[in-house]
Amino acid sequence: MNNNYNQQEQPHPRRIAVLGSTGSMGTQALEVIALHPDVLQLEIIAANSSADLLIEQAKKYHPNMVVVVQEEAYRKVKEALADEDVKVFCGEESLCDVCEMDCVDMVLSCIVGIAGLKPAFRTVSCGTPLAIANKETLVVAGELIMRTAKEHNTPVLPVDSEHSAIFQCLAGEQYNPVEKLIITASGGAFRGYTKEQLETVTLQSALKHPNWSMGPKVTIDSASLMNKGLEVIEAKWLFNMPLEKIDVVVHPQSVIHSMVQFEDGSVKAQLGVPDMRLPIQYALSYPLRLPLPYDRLDFAKYSKLTFEKPDREVFPCLNMAYKASAAGGGMPCVMNAANEVAVKMFMQEKIKFTDIPRIIENALANAPAIHPHTIEDYITLDSETREKLTSAIR
Numbered sequence: 001m002n003n004n005y006n007q008q009e010q011p012h013p014r015r016i017a018v019l020g021s022t023g024s025m026g027t028q029a030l031e032v033i034a035l036h037p038d039v040l041q042l043e044i045i046a047a048n049s050s051a052d053l054l055i056e057q058a059k060k061y062h063p064n065m066v067v068v069v070q071e072e073a074y075r076k077v078k079e080a081l082a083d084e085d086v087k088v089f090c091g092e093e094s095l096c097d098v099c100e101m102d103c104v105d106m107v108l109s110c111i112v113g114i115a116g117l118k119p120a121f122r123t124v125s126c127g128t129p130l131a132i133a134n135k136e137t138l139v140v141a142g143e144l145i146m147r148t149a150k151e152h153n154t155p156v157l158p159v160d161s162e163h164s165a166i167f168q169c170l171a172g173e174q175y176n177p178v179e180k181l182i183i184t185a186s187g188g189a190f191r192g193y194t195k196e197q198l199e200t201v202t203l204q205s206a207l208k209h210p211n212w213s214m215g216p217k218v219t220i221d222s223a224s225l226m227n228k229g230l231e232v233i234e235a236k237w238l239f240n241m242p243l244e245k246i247d248v249v250v251h252p253q254s255v256i257h258s259m260v261q262f263e264d265g266s267v268k269a270q271l272g273v274p275d276m277r278l279p280i281q282y283a284l285s286y287p288l289r290l291p292l293p294y295d296r297l298d299f300a301k302y303s304k305l306t307f308e309k310p311d312r313e314v315f316p317c318l319n320m321a322y323k324a325s326a327a328g329g330g331m332p333c334v335m336n337a338a339n340e341v342a343v344k345m346f347m348q349e350k351i352k353f354t355d356i357p358r359i360i361e362n363a364l365a366n367a368p369a370i371h372p373h374t375i376e377d378y379i380t381l382d383s384e385t386r387e388k389l390t391s392a393i394r
Helices: 024-035 051-061 071-080 092-100 114-125 135-151 161-170 216-224 226-238 277-285 317-327 331-347 355-365 375-393
Strands: 014-019 040-047 065-068 087-090 106-109 130-132 156-158 178-185 246-250 256-262 267-271
Touching: 014 024, 014 092, 014 277, 024 040, 024 051, 024 277, 040 051, 040 092, 051 065, 051 071, 065 071, 065 092, 071 087, 087 092, 092 114, 106 114, 106 277, 114 130, 114 135, 114 331, 114 375, 130 135, 130 277, 135 156, 135 226, 135 331, 135 375, 156 161, 156 226, 156 277, 161 178, 161 226, 161 256, 161 267, 161 277, 178 226, 216 226, 216 331, 216 355, 226 246, 226 317, 226 331, 317 331, 317 355, 331 355, 331 375, 355 375
Parallel strands: 014 040, 014 106, 040 065, 065 087, 106 130, 130 156, 178 246
Antiparallel strands: 178 256, 256 267
């Protein structure tokens, strides 16, 4: 991972662009930035179409720029902020352009889905540090993104709690070979269910995550264990680690966020309360640790911490992710697109929960054997996969 970064050398607060500021991760990021005005400064907020919340954020946090992708929402935001000292831009190209501005010291990508791919690529291409909370960017195009980041000496810092935990465990260990990365999983809403029980679960039950507060898509991915599959692929690229050295273990208490095992058998773990503001802040302020005035881990509340193997037969999405990543080329892109289509259909209550892995498996079995080389190649493959699946499911 490229993380050659030194906050102490910076003569001013680190100026942050938050892409996807109206989502779950984005709103928490704005809260974190506001806590440390001497170290962090909100420069840009961006969203697709959530005009009302974007207006509220602009008036509360006073960024210098606002970007809205959808034109109708842009007009509403532009009008509402006419009397504010803020520039308002419109469109997908503007979302990418702001990543390259000299007034930005770090881009935090919280955009959900494939929409985060182009801005992330533009960010690493110009050498601006990227804090990445968007799973799909590295799942779909990790090879291209990380190669480009290396070519431009661009730091890429993880924001997901699991990858942040690994990142923290690796601090100071650059000369010590890693034997294994161990990604922890809560098990999601349906931990312990049988195949038969999963056939009748509802959307409402899938959205009830036992420990974390996340957006609906991520919560459903957690219930299917696809979330862990995506995280395995992310870890492969972030930490330059072969798949056979990345394990997943179910840890229902969500106190240990992930672990690193070294070649002497020693295991380092990062622990904390389930609160995404900690990994968000660690990425934004790295290498500094800043005060965070929220709950602390009370060991007296946890009489035991338990671990179990994930049930890969009942939750086959995890194995699919390993296989798609091992196959390489466009397979992870196809898998991700199929998952997004299936999750969307499930959220619209058009399919059953157990149809999600069936749709993904079918998409992978019928995927073309191609190896995308450019961002446009990945976007085209993603779009074609979505169109094919959406037509077939209707």
